[in-house]
Amino acid sequence: MKINVSRQKPRVLTWQAVFSMLMFVFMYLPIVVLAFYSFNQSPYSARWQGLTLEWYGKLFSDQRILSALENSLIVAFCAVGIAAILGTLMAVGLARYQFLGKSLYRGVSYLPLIIPDIAIAVATLVFLAAFAIPLSIWTIVCAHVVFCLAYVCLVVSSQLTHLDPHLEEAALDLGATPVQAFIKVLLPQLIPGVVAGCLLAFVLSLDDFLIASFTAGSGSNTLPMEIFSRIRTGVKPDINALSVILILVSGIVALIAELIRASGQRKNSH
Known part of the structure; x- marks a missing residue:
């Protein structure tokens, strides 16, 4: 009696998937950087000094x-x-x-x-x-x-x-x-x-x-x-x-x- 064991083929990363990932990175990476620097303690975005919620509080005043x-x-x-x-x-x-x-x-x-x-x-x-x-x-x-x-x-x-x-x-x-x-x-x-x-x-x-x-x-x-x-x-x-x-x-x-x-x-x- 033979037992057939089906083996799943390893998934290959296609060029369509790579292209889609690159497009998502291109579109949403600037938003991620923007959000990251909104918590910057420094008053200047070019220099990182630590995390703070101060700027969100100042908006409402x-x-x-x-x-x-x-x-x-x-x-x-x-x-x-x-x-x-x-x-x-x-x-x-x-x-x-x-x-x-x-x-x-x-x-x-x-x-x-x-x-x-x-x-x-x-x-x-x-x-x-x-x-x-x-x-x-x-x-x-x-x-x-x-x-x-x-x-x-x-x-x-x-x-x-x-x-x-x-x-x-x-x-x-x-x-x-x-x-x-x-x-x-x-x-x-x-x-x-x-x-x-x-x-x-x-x-x-x-x-x-x-x-x-x-x-x-x-x-x-x-x-x-x-x-x-x-x-x-x-x-x-x-x-x-x-x-x-x-x-x-x-x-x-x-x-x-x-x-x-x-x-x-x-x-x-x-």
């Missing part, structure tokens, strides 16, 4: 940082709130209705996703100057609505592709008005996509520097603008600490948005 954070949150919440309403309606209109120039309108609505930020910033500044609109925190909000709208519409549109259109038709056949069918049937199914799109747009608005710097008025510094103004004299550990916090917040919000979006798609597919 820095009035300029707190004021910039307040401005960033006002801009992000206002821009995302407006984009959530308009982006959802735009996505539903593009998916459910036929009208003249629909293909052109669909292409134009997604342009902010591919146009460079510098082009959007310059175009917005020229538009504001042409109508003599004074720059303030609200002009930043208007500029951020432009690209937040595109991201919310994109995520909600992807959610719409997984929904059954016959549910709305059934609601209309049972006597519901189009508005009632939208509010009571379609909107509850779109909530995961709306929330995911809003979270993604919130992160992008919170992290934006280029568009905000072109459309901000006097005393309307956002957090990225405040960081940029400080690193002109050298990168200090307090800026490193602030950058680490922003990276963590952005990563957590983006992860939550993706989990909500994926959960909504699985729920609607069943």
Whole structure:
């Protein structure tokens, strides 16, 4: 009686795996170094003197940082709130209705996703100057609505592709008005996509520097603008600490948005 003993072949490290590892190191090693130097006791990042949490504590007593954070949150919440309403309606209109120039309108609505930020910033500044609109925190909000709208519409549109259109038709056949069918049937199914799109747009608005710097008025510094103004004299550990916090917040919000979006798609597919 022969007994066959299967031997597993040793795993060979392929070039694809090596390339992937190198790409991850290239992308995330600077973030690791940034986080490491945020605990540096020395006020200068170029010299290591020991571990400390002093710089994280100083952030919460820095009035300029707190004021910039307040401005960033006002801009992000206002821009995302407006984009959530308009982006959802735009996505539903593009998916459910036929009208003249629909293909052109669909292409134009997604342009902010591919146009460079510098082009959007310059175009917005020229538009504001042409109508003599004074720059303030609200002009930043208007500029951020432009690209937040595109991201919310994109995520909600992807959610719409997984929904059954016959549910709305059934609601209309049972006597519901189009508005009632939208509010009571379609909107509850779109909530995961709306929330995911809003979270993604919130992160992008919170992290934006280029568009905000072109459309901000006097005393309307956002957090990225405040960081940029400080690193002109050298990168200090307090800026490193602030950058680490922003990276963590952005990563957590983006992860939550993706989990909500994926959960909504699985729920609607069943």
